[in-house]
Amino acid sequence: MSDLRELYQELIVDHYRHPHNFGPLDGANRHAEGVNPLCGDRLTLWLRVVDGVIEDARFEGVGCAISTASASLMTDALKGKTEAQAEALFAGFRALVTGGPDTAPAVALGKLEVLAGVREFPTRVKCATLAWHTLQAALHDDGRPVSTE
Template structure:
């Protein structure tokens, strides 16, 4: 039996109650909307990218604890990363939630490893990351987890 506490760690509750980097960002130069049609969650991600480096990342929207914590942790992790490093993080994060060993050290993102035991919630954890991919490509249409 999957332990609920593996999924809902205290850190995740903290990020859900007090998400980091939450709110608008008028000076952003990249933006994308993400949508999870399964649960109706929506998320807007904004980035300030200068010389290929993500200087700032903020998000807005309403979602479940997993998607909110994931967006909060992701925006923390992205600061100072190059676009290539951000893409590597996504690859590693995706490997982790799919139950594969991640190719790189994920740091604090590792608290979401419990998601791998709850396949129905993988889309919640990856919504912010799919939105990041769209924002880096500066896609204007909303990305979907479907």
């Protein structure tokens, strides 16, 4: 189990040091900003949604390794998904990081499962879910900034 945990930690650190989809998105038609006031994580998310499908997703911001890795993995997972599938991913991810060890998400999460260990550290759940709450605001075109508080 410790080998698997180390592999997961390496993947999280890699997404923190070399985040995928980092930077503004030309042609974005959805946008939201989020903040975790507890630790100072800040995130801006851009989406390009065409006919209900997320064609592209990018983010920018400053945050801890968990926050940045979560945003990087999330933007990878969103591409090509419908808005309904993105909502299901959000619900599954939230169940993963807030549920017990035997809680199985209703959808396959793929690489997002590397963040399952966050549930052991309740103060870090807000770091992991900041990008996801920001996604909700972008999908619902809510212009207000999102806060984890």
